[in-house]
Amino acid sequence: MAIGVLTAGGDCPGLNAAIRAVVTRVAAEDVEVVGIAKGWRGLMEGLTRPLARDDVRGILSKGGTILGTSRLDPYVHGEGYDSVAPTIEKAGLESLVVIGGDGSLRTAARLNDDGALAVVGVPKTIDNDIGGTDVSLGFHTAVQIVVDAIDRLTTTAESHNRVMVVEVMGRTAGWIAASSGIAGGAEAIVVPERPTDYEALAGRLVRRHTAGHDYSLVVVAEGCAGPSGEMSTRGTDTYGFQRLGGVAYEVARELEERTRYECRVMSLGYLQRGGTPTAFDRLLGTRFGIRAAELALGGSEGVMVALRGESIEAVDMHEAVDEVRTLDLSLLDDGSWFWM
Numbered sequence: 001m002a003i004g005v006l007t008a009g010g011d012c013p014g015l016n017a018a019i020r021a022v023v024t025r026v027a028a029e030d031v032e033v034v035g036i037a038k039g040w041r042g043l044m045e046g047l048t049r050p051l052a053r054d055d056v057r058g059i060l061s062k063g064g065t066i067l068g069t070s071r072l073d074p075y076v077h078g079e080g081y082d083s084v085a086p087t088i089e090k091a092g093l094e095s096l097v098v099i100g101g102d103g104s105l106r107t108a109a110r111l112n113d114d115g116a117l118a119v120v121g122v123p124k125t126i127d128n129d130i131g132g133t134d135v136s137l138g139f140h141t142a143v144q145i146v147v148d149a150i151d152r153l154t155t156t157a158e159s160h161n162r163v164m165v166v167e168v169m170g171r172t173a174g175w176i177a178a179s180s181g182i183a184g185g186a187e188a189i190v191v192p193e194r195p196t197d198y199e200a201l202a203g204r205l206v207r208r209h210t211a212g213h214d215y216s217l218v219v220v221a222e223g224c225a226g227p228s229g230e231m232s233t234r235g236t237d238t239y240g241f242q243r244l245g246g247v248a249y250e251v252a253r254e255l256e257e258r259t260r261y262e263c264r265v266m267s268l269g270y271l272q273r274g275g276t277p278t279a280f281d282r283l284l285g286t287r288f289g290i291r292a293a294e295l296a297l298g299g300s301e302g303v304m305v306a307l308r309g310e311s312i313e314a315v316d317m318h319e320a321v322d323e324v325r326t327l328d329l330s331l332l333d334d335g336s337w338f339w340m
């Protein structure tokens with residue numbers, strides 16, 4: 001018996017902590033671990049290598065993923081199960097731990113349902129939009145990175161009496177925008193889940209500036225509709241995945257026109273996914289990885305590890321991928337007390 005492990009979709013801090021935990025826990029039972037490189041691409045193209053405890057030493061604090069990742073999908077870019085069957089057979093995989101976001105976990109659930117092999121999922125994405133779990137791996141670090149950036153942008157906004165519009169990731173959910181905006185003391189937060197009244201927002205900034213606090217921070221999630229009502233997209237990548245970005249420029253233009261204040265835009269982009277994971281994500285990745293390994297060793301299939309309250313539980317993978325986990329709007333409402 002061998003257990004495979006792969007990371008798929010966009011990377012995030014904490015992936016290596018999870019890989020390290022899966023390998024260490026499985027190896028402790030003298031069961032072979034097979035690392036699959038470059039996400040689903042590795043399973044389609046036979047990019048595998050054995051992983052032992054020694055291969056995962058020293059990676060806990062490193063960002064990225066030692067396995068590499070991609071957005072290739074056997075069901076979208078290949079023949080589904082048939083395109084991964086040869087690798088599964090050759091490597092003797094009975095079970096696969098997939099550390100992925102909603103798209104990768106949907107593919108994992110499909111492979112599991114097709115009877116290809118037993119799959120156990122680990123939820124990761126800085127967007128925090130995977131269902132079934134209180135939080136996804138990588139989110140905590142991304143929020144910390146954005147808050148650090150907001151702290152720095154605030155001092156320069158203050159020096160120049162500007163409105164700084166900060167664009168953050170979040171394709172369908174405003175978790176990063178809301179969490180970092182509140183923790184960074186932003187004057188406004190624009191999220192996909194709630195339409196923004198720009199007239200009211202401009203009025204709020206004018207009241208604040210005329211009262212003597214003449215600078216502001218506005219945090220915008222990349223996936224929200226801008227003042228035009230449209231999402232800002234920049235074509236698709238080589239996998240057909242829609243590229244987002246640029247809505248903050250539209251928001252800044254709108255606010256500048258309405259308030260006549262000087263506005264500047266800062267898009268934080270991939271900075272949010274890079275570098276050292278926070279202690280929280282190292283711990284979460286470790287706990288997720290240990291539990292995923294134990295589930296795989298025990299023959300579980302079609303389940304995903306999830307943080308629920310203080311404990312790590314196994315939930316049905318479909319619960320995780322069937323619905324986008326959108327922002328809890330009460331978070332935004334708590335933040336709004338400070339916007340006056």
Ligand code: F6P
Nearest residue numbers: 010101125126127169170171244
């Ligand atoms: O899904 C996570 C995410 O970071 C999104 O917030 C962002 O839009 C996307 O990935 C970017 O992905 P890529 O690395 O393919 O450009």
